[in-house]
Amino acid sequence: MSLSKSVREGSRIALSRVLSQVENSTPIGLHALDELFPFTGKAHKIGITGPPGSGKSTLVNALAKQLRQLEGEPRVAIIAVDPTSPFSGGAILGDRVRMLDLQGDPGIFIRSMASRGALGGLSSQTEAFSQVFDAAGYDFILIETVGAGQSEVEIVNLAHTTIVVDVPGLGDDIQSIKAGILEIADILVVNKADQPGADQSLRYLKSMIEMGYRPLASSAGKHKLAESLSKEEIPESDYPQNLWQPPVLKTIARESIGIEELVIEILKHQEFLKNTRRWQLKEAWTLREFVRKRIEGILVQEFFEQLPEGVLDDLMEKIITRKMSPTAAVDNLLTYNQITKKSHYSE
Amino acid sequence: MSLSKSVREGSRIALSRVLSQVENSTPIGLHALDELFPFTGKAHKIGITGPPGSGKSTLVNALAKQLRQLEGEPRVAIIAVDPTSPFSGGAILGDRVRMLDLQGDPGIFIRSMASRGALGGLSSQTEAFSQVFDAAGYDFILIETVGAGQSEVEIVNLAHTTIVVDVPGLGDDIQSIKAGILEIADILVVNKADQPGADQSLRYLKSMIEMGYRPLASSAGKHKLAESLSKEEIPESDYPQNLWQPPVLKTIARESIGIEELVIEILKHQEFLKNTRRWQLKEAWTLREFVRKRIEGILVQEFFEQLPEGVLDDLMEKIITRKMSPTAAVDNLLTYNQITKKSHYSE
Numbered sequence: 221m222s223l224s225k226s227v228r229e230g231s232r233i234a235l236s237r238v239l240s241q242v243e244n245s246t247p248i249g250l251h252a253l254d255e256l257f258p259f260t261g262k263a264h265k266i267g268i269t270g271p272p273g274s275g276k277s278t279l280v281n282a283l284a285k286q287l288r289q290l291e292g293e294p295r296v297a298i299i300a301v302d303p304t305s306p307f308s309g310g311a312i313l314g315d316r317v318r319m320l321d322l323q324g325d326p327g328i329f330i331r332s333m334a335s336r337g338a339l340g341g342l343s344s345q346t347e348a349f350s351q352v353f354d355a356a357g358y359d360f361i362l363i364e365t366v367g368a369g370q371s372e373v374e375i376v377n378l379a380h381t382t383i384v385v386d387v388p389g390l391g392d393d394i395q396s397i398k399a400g401i402l403e404i405a406d407i408l409v410v411n412k413a414d415q416p417g418a419d420q421s422l423r424y425l426k427s428m429i430e431m432g433y434r435p436l437a438s439s440a441g442k443h444k445l446a447e448s449l450s451k452e453e454i455p456e457s458d459y460p461q462n463l464w465q466p467p468v469l470k471t472i473a474r475e476s477i478g479i480e481e482l483v484i485e486i487l488k489h490q491e492f493l494k495n496t497r498r499w500q501l502k503e504a505w506t507l508r509e510f511v512r513k514r515i516e517g518i519l520v521q522e523f524f525e526q527l528p529e530g531v532l533d534d535l536m537e538k539i540i541t542r543k544m545s546p547t548a549a550v551d552n553l554l555t556y557n558q559i560t561k562k563s564h565y566s567e
Numbered sequence: 568m569s570l571s572k573s574v575r576e577g578s579r580i581a582l583s584r585v586l587s588q589v590e591n592s593t594p595i596g597l598h599a600l601d602e603l604f605p606f607t608g609k610a611h612k613i614g615i616t617g618p619p620g621s622g623k624s625t626l627v628n629a630l631a632k633q634l635r636q637l638e639g640e641p642r643v644a645i646i647a648v649d650p651t652s653p654f655s656g657g658a659i660l661g662d663r664v665r666m667l668d669l670q671g672d673p674g675i676f677i678r679s680m681a682s683r684g685a686l687g688g689l690s691s692q693t694e695a696f697s698q699v700f701d702a703a704g705y706d707f708i709l710i711e712t713v714g715a716g717q718s719e720v721e722i723v724n725l726a727h728t729t730i731v732v733d734v735p736g737l738g739d740d741i742q743s744i745k746a747g748i749l750e751i752a753d754i755l756v757v758n759k760a761d762q763p764g765a766d767q768s769l770r771y772l773k774s775m776i777e778m779g780y781r782p783l784a785s786s787a788g789k790h791k792l793a794e795s796l797s798k799e800e801i802p803e804s805d806y807p808q809n810l811w812q813p814p815v816l817k818t819i820a821r822e823s824i825g826i827e828e829l830v831i832e833i834l835k836h837q838e839f840l841k842n843t844r845r846w847q848l849k850e851a852w853t854l855r856e857f858v859r860k861r862i863e864g865i866l867v868q869e870f871f872e873q874l875p876e877g878v879l880d881d882l883m884e885k886i887i888t889r890k891m892s893p894t895a896a897v898d899n900l901l902t903y904n905q906i907t908k909k910s911h912y913s914e
Contacts, residue, residue: 250894257892271618504887508879511886512871514897519866519904524859532855539858540851545604547597550861557866 256355270385294359388417603702617732641706735764
């Protein structure tokens with residue numbers, strides 16, 4: 221039986237193997253991804269982001285358990301993206317704790333992903349993983365990432381629903397930072413709500429939403445969606461039901477408090493997306509970005525592979541000694557561009 | 568007089584204009600960058616990163632002022648990179664406060680930079696800005712960025728000296744995150760050292776350094792340096808003087824406490840880099856990455872520009888309806904690859 225067929229029939233070993241092959245971009249991985257793609261498009265992708273210390277991992281755990289309680293016992297995949305450490309390989313300490321906590325449940329699959337390769341590759345890789353889980357029959361895919369940089373925004377942006385997790389009592393100069401992250405939130409959560417300052421954080425977030433971050437937040441990635449799919453844009457003013465007001469919730473993930481309410485909001489958002497065609501728009505945009513990133517990767521890789529040996533070194537020597545500018549070197553290098561028009565995984 | 572000549576002769580207006588042109592990658596900007604390049608290679612680039620709320624901006628301000636006190640009144644440029652908000656355009660609130668604080672000094676130039684374009688472009692853009700400041704005669708270039716994702720690591724990694732700023736009393740699940748950032752630190756700072764828990768943070772960082780993060784930390788980016796310049800690698804074991812033990816300092820930036828000590832450590836690190844040839848290695852690696860990123864940008868841009876109209880849309884339609892896989896679409900698109908071998912800014 222083919223690997224992708226085993227994945228679709230529920231083999232965890234096959235799933236694990238395909239994910240590794242996809243991660244390393246092997247021909248086997250690309251082939252499996254290809255075979256699995258027709259069976260994608262059903263899973264609800266949920267991005268969870270927030271500053272370090274906000275208890276995201278605990279929240280994701282509690283959320284996974286709660287989702288499993290829903291009718292039909294939906295299956296849940298967790299992708300833990302760790303863009304923090306390109307050097308150590310990104311093994312997150314909390315990961316093992318989490319695995320211990322959830323390992324008894326065959327309806328949950330956890331996979332962490334470190335950023336080893338190029339940056340552009342990280343969101344593309346996350347989407348590839350999502351496609352595998354989707355085809356394997358996972359109903360919810362939770363994508364967890366540390367949220368402070370643009371890479372995280374990019375990753376989260378491929379999700380249907382974005383949850384931004386906040387925590388009481390962070391410094392005041394953090395407020396201006398949060399504004400940027402707020403814009404991508406579909407649901408806001410103040411976790412560790414038993415800590416001092418929780419109500420203050422709640423009020424702050426609510427006021428931010430009301431003050432005008434709402435319109436942008438109402439459709440994460442709308443800018444880009446609008447750009448690539450301008451003909452399909454839905455004018456919000458014409459259809460009030462197209463507005464999504466991001467709810468702000470309090471949770472204590474460690475004690476599973478507030479998680480039921482969070483699941484209710486997630487399901488409401490899912491319904492909203494499907495009723496307003498945003499689900500399809502989001503899907504279309506994500507797939508377009510996926511194709512774009514893959515092409516970028518191939519163009520760059522093949523360009524450097526086909527450069528005659530020594531050319532780059534010689535030019536670098538001239539640049540370092542200031543005999544040539546980087547721009548002139550770039551022009552020079554581009555004359556070697558002879559990317560062949562062959563299939564990139566035909567051999 | 569040419570724009571780049573005005574920049575070199577100290578015109579702030581010309582400098583400001585060149586930076587904008589470089590930011591927008593206009594022919595004028597590329598041309599100026601080209602003309603300025605022979606005059607680069609002198610500035611000491613210092614990256615400052617740390618979690619939101621650590622008081623980085625205040626520290627950078629205090630540091631800039633302190634550096635100005637050195638013999639010869641060196642000139643200081645500040646590049647504030649904000650990768651947080653791709654949506655709002657990234658105007659940081661604190662920026663205006665800072666400008667007000669430093670605006671009286673003609674030896675300081677502040678420029679903030681938001682991440683509008685591609686991610687790969689951000690570190691390349693920061694390097695381009697650095698080159699302009701370098702040629703304009705700025706002795707120190709302080710590159711400030713929010714530190715939690717890989718994009719920040721990349722940006723900071725082009726600096727000669729990387730300062731990681733910590734703050735007392737962040738949650739405990741943040742510890743594992745910090746390990747990744749620690750590896751790139753040349754100097755560690757516990758800011759807001761008058762807050763409870765400062766000594767605990769100091770001890771924690773010192774123990775982390777001693778426990779084994781030191782070898783990696785001793786030369787930020789060594790991995791990559793080693794990869795691209797393997798012939799030039801300096802075996803640390805042979806030359807004990809090649810070891811850099813990252814110092815851990817306490818500061819209260821708001822009151823300029825500990826900043827003098829920080830400057831001393833920066834100068835020590837500068838001396839260390841120059842004595843061990845790491846300065847040149849770092850320089851060579853940064854320039855190589857700069858060339859690489861530029862080529863990536865051009866390859867991708869030109870590829871999509873030369874695609875016949877409608878081709879991408881048609882393929883996307885097939886993907887969305889699951890009639891074709893993304894991989895097959897990518898293969899198909901690559902057959903259109905006809906990037907012309909012309910100079911990329913000759914017209």
